[in-house]
Each structure stands twice: as C-alpha cells, then as structure tokens.
Amino acid sequence: MEYEPVIGLEVHVQLKTRTKVFCGCSTEYGASPNTQVCPVCLGFPGVLPVLNCLALEYSIKVGLALNCTVQEFTKFDRKHYYYPDLPKNLQISQYDLPISKDGFLEVTVDGKSRKVKIRRAHLEEDAGKLIHEDNFSLVDFNRTGQPLLEIVTEPDIFSPEEAYEYLTNLKSIIQYLEVSDCDMEKGTLRCDANISVRPKGQTGLGTKSEIKNLNSFKAVRDSLVYEIERHIETINNGEKIVQETRLWDDKKGRTVSMRSKEEAKDYRYFPEPDLPPFIISKEKIEGIKKTIPELPKEKILRFMREYGLPEYDTKILVSTKENADYAEKRLKAFPDKDKKPVANWIIGPLASIAANLKCEIYQIKIPANNFIELINLVEKKQVISNLTGKAVLEKMAGMPEKSAAKIIEEENLAQVSDEASLEKEIDAVIKTNPKVAEDVKSGKTNSIMFLVGQVMKKTRGKANPKVVQEILKRRLV
Amino acid sequence: MELYSLTAHELIKKLGEKEISVEDLNSSVRKRIQDKDPQVKAYVRLSGSKAAVDFKTLNNGPLAGIPVSIKDNICTQGYNTECCSKILSGFKPPYDATVIQKLKNAGANILDTKTNMDEFAFGSSTENSCFGPTHNPWDLDRVPGGSSGGSAAAVAGDEAILAIGSDTGGSIRQPAAFCGVVGLKPTYGRVSRYGLIAFASSLDQIGTFTKDIEDACILMNVISGHDPMDATSVDIPVPDYLGSAGKDIKGLKIGIPKEYFVEGMDPEVKKIIFEAVAKLKDLGAIVKDISLPHTEYAVPVYYILGTAEASSNLARFDGVQYGYRAKSTNLIAMYKKTRGEGFGQEAKRRILLGTFALSHGYYDAYYLKALKVRTLIKNDFDSVFKDCDCIVTPTAPTTAFKIGEKAENPLQMYLSDIYTISANLSGLPAISVPCGFSKNRLPVGLQILAKAFDEETLFRAGSAYERATQWRKEKPKL
Known part of the structure; x- marks a missing residue:
C-alpha cells in the first residue's frame, strides 16, 4: 500500500522586544545567568504581570502577515505544570482566544504552489533554561518571561520538503517584519513537528508522533523523513504506532521515544485573572497593517x-x-x-x-x-x-x-589592451613554450588558451585576454 | 489619655502642633503591644522585631510618624512576609508592595512585626495560622474573625493606630465587625494589589482597619490609585475622601436586601441592625426594601472561583526559590514533601477543591458555571443601584464565636462570610461600621455597600451614623 505523510508544525518565535513580555527586564542575549531577572519574572509571591504592548503589536503584525484573522477580543490564560524552569509553576499563555487564527502561508515545492493552513498564533511567556551537570541541574531565569509567539499549522503539510519550505518562508517573513531574529542556534526560533501517515487517498488521520529537539530546518526535514519511514515500516510489520513524543538525535540520524501521551498532563487552563482581556480595535489592526513592509x-x-x-x-x-x-x-x-x-x-x-x-x-x-x-x-x-x-x-x-x-x-591594475606593449610579453611566452606554439601552428588551436594564460600570468592579470588571443592567432594560425 | 488609644487624625494634629513626638508615639504603641499582645496575639514574630526605628528616615507626608500595622501577606522589603504559613517561613521579600511604598512615601512608620492571619487568608477566624490563633480583645476566648484577624484585633485592642488587611470574601469586614472597628474593602482596582500575596486574584483587595471613618479616609487617600505594576488597578482619579466624612445623609437612598435577613441569623444581630437602619432613617436617609435574587449562590460560587484561583496562585510554593524546603533525594519528591509539610490543612483543602474545579472534564460544570453565576450576582447589584445609593446589611450573621467552635466544621465556617462575599464577586466597595453590642458585650458590624468607585458614599453614610452614635468610644477591657 502507498502511504502519505501528514505533518503539522508548531513554531515558537522569540519576539525581539527590548524588555520581557510581563516585566521590564532586558531580553539581551548572552548575559551571565540570572542577571536579567526581577521579582516579577522570578514569580515571587505577590507580583503581577503587566503586558508589554510591543509584544502584542508584534504578534498582531505576524498574524496579519500570515493572513490570519486578528481577533478583536483576546485574553491570556494560565497553563499549569510543575517544572523547575517555570518559577510560578504556571505559564501565562493563550488558550481559547489566541491573538490570531485561521491563516495560511504559501509554499512552492517542485514548481507547485499551495497554501499551508495556519491554525493559530498566540503569545506566551518563555520558560527558563536548565543546565544539567553530572549530579545536579542549574537553572538560568534570564530567558524566563521573554515573549514567545507560538505559530501552529493545521495538519496540512504533506512532505518533509514542504515542511522545510514552510519554515524557510516563515522565517523569511518574520525577519522581514523585524520582530524576531529567528535564529535556531540561539533558540529564537524553535520547532516541534507532528507527523502521522495514512493510506494515500484516505482523509482521516493516523496516530501521530511528536518530534522534539530539532535544532535546524535540515533536522526537521531529516527527522520527518526518518519518522515517515519508521511509521510505514511499523504499520507494514503489522504493529501499531504509539502516540508519543520522540527526540531527534541529529548525530545518529534517528528519533528515540521520550514519553508516551498516556502520561499527558491536564494543564488546567483558566483565564489569567491578573490581566484583563484586551480589546484590539479595528483601527489599531489597520494601523499595524500599514507598518507591514513588502514581504x-x-x-x-x-x-x-x-x-x-x-x-x-x-x-x-x-x-x-x-x-x-x-x-x-x-x-x-x-x-x-x-x-x-x-x-x-x-x-x-x-x-x-x-x-x-x-x-x-x-x-x-x-x-x-x-x-x-x-x-x-x-x-x-x-x-x-x-x-x-x-x-x-x-x-x-x-x-x-x-x-x-x-x-x-x-596598484597599477589597469588592463593593457595596447598591442605594442603586449607584443613583447607575447614574444617571450612563445619563446619559452616552443612546443605549445608548434602545436597551435599544426592545428591544435585549443592550446592557444594555455599561451593566453601564460601571458596573463606574466602581466599579473593586467593584459586584456581578448587582445592577447587576437595577437596570438595572428602570429600562429 | 494614652497615645496608643487615639485615632490617627488626633495624633496627626498633636504631632503637627509638636505636642508629642514621633518617638513618644512609637514607644507608646510598642509598649502597648508588649503589654497586651501576649494575651491577644495579634502580631507574629514579635520577638524578632526591632522596636527601634530611625525616625529620621521617615518621610514628611500626611502620615508622618504614624505607626501602621501590616497583615502578613503584604510584602515588605527585607521584613519577613510569610502569610502565616510554614511554607513561606523565613521569606523576606526583595521588594515593597505598592501600598507599602505609598505608606512610606506618606511618612508612615511601618511596623516590622506583621499581623496574624489565617494561612494564605484561608479562613474566617484566624485560627488557621501556623503561629496559632489571635484572640478577640472583647473576649479572649473568642476569635477575632478572619482572615485579617490580627489587624482587626490590633486596632480594637489599641495595639495599632492603623492597620492594613486584605479582603477576598470578607476578610477585612467580618473581623472588623467581630472586633468593633471600621473595616473597609475598597472597589476592586481602587488599591494596587502589587505585593499582596495572592489568594484569589480576581477577588483580593487590600483595605483598611481604623478606629473611625475619618482615619479610613486618611488611609485611603494615601493607598488608593492606579498602579502601572497592577494591570487590574483602574485609572480613575482619587477624590479627597476626607471631603465626604462630614456630610449629612439627607435624601440618601438606602436599600435593604430581603435575602440578607433569613434563617440562621442571630436574632440579636438582626435587632441591632434594624436599630441601626432606624437611626439612618432618623438622619434623613430614604430606606427601601430591595431584592438581590442570586444571593444564595454567592457562597458556592465563591468557593469554586476562589479555590480555583488559589490552587493556581499557590502552585509557585514549591521549595525551589524561597521559603520552606523539605529535604529530599529528587525533584518530584521534594515538591511533594515541601508542599505536604509546608501547607496547613485548610490550604490543602482549598488547593484540592480548586484543582478539581479546574480539571479536565469538570471545568465547564464548576468553574465556567460559577463564572456565569458571578455575572448574575453582579447584575443583581447593577439593577439595584439604578435607584439606590447604597445597600445596608449585617456584616456577619453572628457575633464572634468561640475559638475552636467551628474549627472542625469548615462548612459552618464558610457561612460566616455569607454577607460579605457578594461584594468581592461583584468588585464593589463595602465597609463595616460598629453598630452596637450584644448582651454579652460582643460588637456587631453594619455593612454598607456602594457602587464601584463610590467609596465616598460609604464614608458619607458611615460617618453620619458614627457621629450620631457613640459605639466607637467603647473600648475592650484588656
């Protein structure tokens, strides 16, 4: 049976606002650990978030550039899970009313263009960074609270090539908007991929796996190629695909199971009570639209x-x-x-x-x-x-x-086209390469280029090669 | 007259006229605390507090030199702020709450010892404190109410001139009623919550405990106003509240909601409230019967929304960055042990309730439903306020109960907030004013509610009543 892959991508883009999304800390990359922190992003008792309006504006800008509907009423929600890089043990994100939804991005593969559907783009705060040592782990909160825009496609990508093209175009658009550096090495663009396969022609979706730890667009493409093969092979062996998260090992060129969805958490989303909902006026959206450059x-x-x-x-x-x-x-x-x-x-x-x-x-x-x-x-x-x-x-x-x-x-590099001054050099070259000169005379006209090259070398590239060739032809042919 | 027994406005006058010094006032209050707190236990970590204050560092503002006592859930830079919970033991905030900053700017003398409270403000009796209960100055066998019981008892027992508390479902007004002092919960958004350790973010509001209305006006003048650090604080100009304290109430339209005078209410309290209403009538107010039909849902709605938000807000207490950390061999075990050992029983109960209400499959039936009913409760008030200036009710259905009396019955305990919760659900300002005593000399509080951002009407009605009665002159015998 012939199978086709169905792919969905989740891209996290770090917006390059000067300060974090809910406090005034700097977002500068590369500072010493835990130097760009305050009680707010450290989630200390009693603190409250205040939205960085520029992050909201940037998010709207991206939404518009991705042909999304920007919602006039948007709000933030709390997503709960325990992890030491998340100081409040909850992340301020958006659940049912993302800033923008229902967009698309055009991709061209093998000369054919199609629109990849984008489900939503929402704003959230980044978590910190864990640094694992032998028998302990360290946490750097500098990244905590940096603005992240999560852009999620529908399961509407049908080949690793298309995924690669989608990411390339997405990165290019966002860079054009000047709202993010989209540098995967620095983590300002991160991507997770969801993949399943189904018999060609079928419309339902197969069981998916989620691939994480993708450090380049190439890794996304390679891991998808690997996973598609793995899925098809598993099915052909009469086994079932397990819904799970898998990590891409770039060196070994394969994915390994990380955790199965059975352990999936209940994030207990509910509206963030510390941030009133935002009403974004049509005028505001139109105003932002005007700032979008030619894409x-x-x-x-x-x-x-x-x-x-x-x-x-x-x-x-x-x-x-x-x-x-x-x-x-x-x-x-x-x-x-x-x-x-x-x-x-x-x-x-x-x-x-x-x-x-x-x-x-x-x-x-x-x-x-x-x-x-x-x-x-x-x-x-x-x-x-x-x-x-x-x-x-x-x-x-x-x-x-x-x-x-x-x-x-x-540097006296001007080209010498004057025949008189070139004659001397040409004489010398013919003299030192009598055999080649004979070859040319006897009809091996291709060898003339060798002599031209020698003249160029002698004149340190200054001789006009066309003129040199003319003179040689006249002399030898 | 001892200085500690005076009001802030009396003291401000004496200080202004150089009749007394800031040092005199500070020592008087400190001495009173030393003498009486061993019985009342309004304060926590008293032994570690520094009695000496460098008065030169105090600003010269409207509260210059006036001691202010702070509830243990409001952050004071460098001073322990523990929400009377083991899980925050040793926590010294790296920053001041906005109200603390404002009080400091106004010259207030912020005491470093904090007032006792139910752990994380979970309770109505101040019995759920890891430091043990506070005693009601009127009857030391009884609770002061809660959760801001320490602040209420401190003001009532003259161990404080002014005190700050927080009110999520009645935590200022109910203890103010039980202790016979003035307790104000301002409109949601009137006073910044930045630095208030959150219980339920959409309900919490910082407010005041004072000996009379005028002091409440003075304190509100200082702590009110928009704060860029609190997105839920509202940018509406703050009036000079002192302007409303002396006005009469001729023609003021007062609504009496029939749903607030039902079974289970102490008949003595009922009688006292009706006497107070009659007094307001005498003073020229127009009293009419009104209905707030969704009142009976306030308590269940509150215990769903409040616990849901609390379960989320308390997620950060995990032993990683601050406070108590249980010794453990791995991260998950550390989380579990820290929270298991650090939180008290009521905190655990509320975290469990709230976690349940937000869980997948239950969210719509509980949290979402409760949100909708909250809107109905709010709508009740909106329609009543179309032809009422304010609403008058009892603050609590009973007078102060005995310590231990309701400790084993959380539902009974929850019902002591039955009259106060609606103001939090609808964001409205409400005040409790002393309005008499039961036969066994326990204070009763009169609650007045007004439209959002109309604290002035509360002060106007409250002060007119206060001037016409002498309740505030009564002092407990300690």
Whole structure:
C-alpha cells in the first residue's frame, strides 16, 4: 500500500522586544545567568504581570502577515505544570482566544504552489533554561518571561520538503517584519513537528508522533523523513504506532521515544485573572497593517518586473530584508536598463566574499556608487578583466571608502589592451613554450588558451585576454 | 489619655502642633503591644522585631510618624512576609508592595512585626495560622474573625493606630465587625494589589482597619490609585475622601436586601441592625426594601472561583526559590514533601477543591458555571443601584464565636462570610461600621455597600451614623 505523510508544525518565535513580555527586564542575549531577572519574572509571591504592548503589536503584525484573522477580543490564560524552569509553576499563555487564527502561508515545492493552513498564533511567556551537570541541574531565569509567539499549522503539510519550505518562508517573513531574529542556534526560533501517515487517498488521520529537539530546518526535514519511514515500516510489520513524543538525535540520524501521551498532563487552563482581556480595535489592526513592509513574495515579483531579473537571481537577492534593501539600492544606482550585471556581481563575487568573511552580503560596506563604478569598469569600459575585478572587489570590501578606480590606479591594475606593449610579453611566452606554439601552428588551436594564460600570468592579470588571443592567432594560425 | 488609644487624625494634629513626638508615639504603641499582645496575639514574630526605628528616615507626608500595622501577606522589603504559613517561613521579600511604598512615601512608620492571619487568608477566624490563633480583645476566648484577624484585633485592642488587611470574601469586614472597628474593602482596582500575596486574584483587595471613618479616609487617600505594576488597578482619579466624612445623609437612598435577613441569623444581630437602619432613617436617609435574587449562590460560587484561583496562585510554593524546603533525594519528591509539610490543612483543602474545579472534564460544570453565576450576582447589584445609593446589611450573621467552635466544621465556617462575599464577586466597595453590642458585650458590624468607585458614599453614610452614635468610644477591657 502507498502511504502519505501528514505533518503539522508548531513554531515558537522569540519576539525581539527590548524588555520581557510581563516585566521590564532586558531580553539581551548572552548575559551571565540570572542577571536579567526581577521579582516579577522570578514569580515571587505577590507580583503581577503587566503586558508589554510591543509584544502584542508584534504578534498582531505576524498574524496579519500570515493572513490570519486578528481577533478583536483576546485574553491570556494560565497553563499549569510543575517544572523547575517555570518559577510560578504556571505559564501565562493563550488558550481559547489566541491573538490570531485561521491563516495560511504559501509554499512552492517542485514548481507547485499551495497554501499551508495556519491554525493559530498566540503569545506566551518563555520558560527558563536548565543546565544539567553530572549530579545536579542549574537553572538560568534570564530567558524566563521573554515573549514567545507560538505559530501552529493545521495538519496540512504533506512532505518533509514542504515542511522545510514552510519554515524557510516563515522565517523569511518574520525577519522581514523585524520582530524576531529567528535564529535556531540561539533558540529564537524553535520547532516541534507532528507527523502521522495514512493510506494515500484516505482523509482521516493516523496516530501521530511528536518530534522534539530539532535544532535546524535540515533536522526537521531529516527527522520527518526518518519518522515517515519508521511509521510505514511499523504499520507494514503489522504493529501499531504509539502516540508519543520522540527526540531527534541529529548525530545518529534517528528519533528515540521520550514519553508516551498516556502520561499527558491536564494543564488546567483558566483565564489569567491578573490581566484583563484586551480589546484590539479595528483601527489599531489597520494601523499595524500599514507598518507591514513588502514581504518576500511580493518583493520577488516586483524585482522580476521592475529590474527584469530571472526568478532564480531574485530569490537569492531578497533572502533577507537587509540583503534585499542592499541589492535594490545597487540595482537602482546602475544606470543601464539591463540590471543583470548587478545581480551577477551580488550573487556571485560579493556573495562569495561574504561567505569567506562569514557575514551577510549587506554587511559588506562598499558604497553603492563604488560598487556600480567597479561593474562599469569591468563590464563596459573593460579597464580591468573580470578576474581583476573580483580581486579589486575583495580589496574594496577591506577598505570600503576607497573607490575602484583609485585601487586600480594605486596598484597599477589597469588592463593593457595596447598591442605594442603586449607584443613583447607575447614574444617571450612563445619563446619559452616552443612546443605549445608548434602545436597551435599544426592545428591544435585549443592550446592557444594555455599561451593566453601564460601571458596573463606574466602581466599579473593586467593584459586584456581578448587582445592577447587576437595577437596570438595572428602570429600562429 | 494614652497615645496608643487615639485615632490617627488626633495624633496627626498633636504631632503637627509638636505636642508629642514621633518617638513618644512609637514607644507608646510598642509598649502597648508588649503589654497586651501576649494575651491577644495579634502580631507574629514579635520577638524578632526591632522596636527601634530611625525616625529620621521617615518621610514628611500626611502620615508622618504614624505607626501602621501590616497583615502578613503584604510584602515588605527585607521584613519577613510569610502569610502565616510554614511554607513561606523565613521569606523576606526583595521588594515593597505598592501600598507599602505609598505608606512610606506618606511618612508612615511601618511596623516590622506583621499581623496574624489565617494561612494564605484561608479562613474566617484566624485560627488557621501556623503561629496559632489571635484572640478577640472583647473576649479572649473568642476569635477575632478572619482572615485579617490580627489587624482587626490590633486596632480594637489599641495595639495599632492603623492597620492594613486584605479582603477576598470578607476578610477585612467580618473581623472588623467581630472586633468593633471600621473595616473597609475598597472597589476592586481602587488599591494596587502589587505585593499582596495572592489568594484569589480576581477577588483580593487590600483595605483598611481604623478606629473611625475619618482615619479610613486618611488611609485611603494615601493607598488608593492606579498602579502601572497592577494591570487590574483602574485609572480613575482619587477624590479627597476626607471631603465626604462630614456630610449629612439627607435624601440618601438606602436599600435593604430581603435575602440578607433569613434563617440562621442571630436574632440579636438582626435587632441591632434594624436599630441601626432606624437611626439612618432618623438622619434623613430614604430606606427601601430591595431584592438581590442570586444571593444564595454567592457562597458556592465563591468557593469554586476562589479555590480555583488559589490552587493556581499557590502552585509557585514549591521549595525551589524561597521559603520552606523539605529535604529530599529528587525533584518530584521534594515538591511533594515541601508542599505536604509546608501547607496547613485548610490550604490543602482549598488547593484540592480548586484543582478539581479546574480539571479536565469538570471545568465547564464548576468553574465556567460559577463564572456565569458571578455575572448574575453582579447584575443583581447593577439593577439595584439604578435607584439606590447604597445597600445596608449585617456584616456577619453572628457575633464572634468561640475559638475552636467551628474549627472542625469548615462548612459552618464558610457561612460566616455569607454577607460579605457578594461584594468581592461583584468588585464593589463595602465597609463595616460598629453598630452596637450584644448582651454579652460582643460588637456587631453594619455593612454598607456602594457602587464601584463610590467609596465616598460609604464614608458619607458611615460617618453620619458614627457621629450620631457613640459605639466607637467603647473600648475592650484588656
């Protein structure tokens, strides 16, 4: 029998407000343990929560960007469970009236687009962090009370690829909104996956397992591939899937059982009496809507339309909002109608410089006009070769205030196209490579490129390779 | 006249005229506590308290130098605040409650010894305290009421000038009635709850114990107002309450709810209340019969909602960060042992009740249903207040009962709050004013309720009655 997987994702996104969601403590990452705490987030007797309005606003923003209905009446609820990283032994979350619900996110896999349904997005407080030592555990409350937005899909994802694509798009949208860093390494984006399989064509849902401990989008995809196989194999062996939570072991590439749902807790949700319900006016929602920037999908379409760029290039250019803004500034500064050279220089040489420097493209501080000047010098004026151009760009990345022309002048890198001055070098190369020269003469014209290369080497890349090739052809063919 | 026996407004005048010093006043109250508290036991951890106060550190405000006694569930920075529970033993809050901050800003001399209470405010007699019961100054064999019994007994026994308590279902008004002092529960949201160790967040309210209405006005002027640290505190301007204390009550429309005068009520109390109502009539009030049809559900609704919230609020007492921790070999065992040994019997009973009411499968039938009935009770008041300025009832169905009399019968105990709970469920302000004595010289309290944020009407009616009677001049013989 053929099976199809059904996947639902729960994503926790830490909103980057300056202070925590119910108190004034800093949310700065990386501080010493338990230095960003106060009686409120430590859950001391007598304290009360007060909502950080920016966290609410950010949550609404994400809800709107995910095509959700933002509820005009929302409230918080208490979720109860005992755990040492949860100082009140209850978490302020949202139960039946989340800030937003019923949205969708478009994903494209193998050229086909579909909408993944989003069930809800609600605001809650984060718990602390446990650090386990050999025979004791430590708790760091710095993270306690940081604002978390939990975004839950319907069981409406049908392949690991689709899950990967959903996460990539979700991250990109949220980064565009500038409400979270969505950095899985720092834990500002966390994901749990629910997975079940069913015979293809059937509409009901099979027994699911929940996968935790997913530290990257790749881990999400790999763990889903693993679980789908495990589910199918289990069923094919005539066994039953146990509803349970499983942990992904990234090194071993497999999941292991953590706890079965039979031990599932009764969280005893009830309305948080310390926070009155919130009424969010239509005007407020409309106002927030206006602050939503152009999102990746629209930006891709616009870049293709306005700058005549292919989809492939555009997708890379707009991967993050910062990169998109950076690229757009340069595309605009380029006077020609054909913007392709700019895209090429960004996703080619500039991207590889960024990769070497382990930074983002937008962090390379070469001013737009300098960057455009360099492209002009290579592509149009042919003052330097493509190869030299890349070398100049690398130098510019190190000293962004210096113009390309200045670097070329100072380092005497200008391309030599003047035949008279090239003749001497070419003579010397033919002399030192008589065998290759003979080969060319006898019809092995491909070998001419070797000689061109030798001339380039001798001139340290300055010779215009086209001119060199012309002269060699004239001499030897 | 000893200084400890005076009211705050009398003392403020004497201090202002330099007739007495802050030191004199402090020593007088301290001496009184030393002399009488061994019998009354209004205070806890008395032996550890510092009698010496650095008066230079006190602010020069409306309460400059006036000693104020604080219930053991209101956080005072650096001073033990234990809710009279073993589970919070040794807990010294790292911060001051907003009311404490306001009192300090007003120059009050906050005593470091706290007043006794039922553990976590669970009770109506102050017998459920890990420090043992407080005794009623009018009859030491009797309870002072509860849960703020310590604050009530301290004011009644002249061991305090002013005292702060908390009221979740009557915990200020019922002990005020039992001890013959003025006890006010303000409107929910009028006084910040920040720093009040929560029993039931939607019902709790901090309030005052005073020797007369004028003192209640002075204290309320200081502690009222919106607090950015409490999202349920309301941003409505605070009037000068002293302005309403001297007014007459000609034409004031007073409702008497028929549901409050039913079986089980002490006939002596009933008689005294009706005499008080007659007095109000004499003073020009228009008295009419009204009905609050859902009154009989107040107690069950309260014991569902109150315990549900309590079970949640008390979840944090787990031995991890503060208070009592039982020795144990693993985390779960530590939680269980700490809570098992740290909480008293009534706390455990309420945690169990509340946990049950919130449990899956029972939530709709109990918690949700109770929420709906709460709205009905609130609606009763809304409709009555369309043509009433205030409502007058007894504060409690009986006078103070004997220590131990109801200890084994929680249901009987719960019924002693029958007249006070509705004000908490509907968030309304209510005050208990002394209105006479039973034949065996036990005080009776008259409860007045008003519209939300209309404490002024309570003060106006209360002070008119007070001026026309002499009950407040009566003192227990200690």
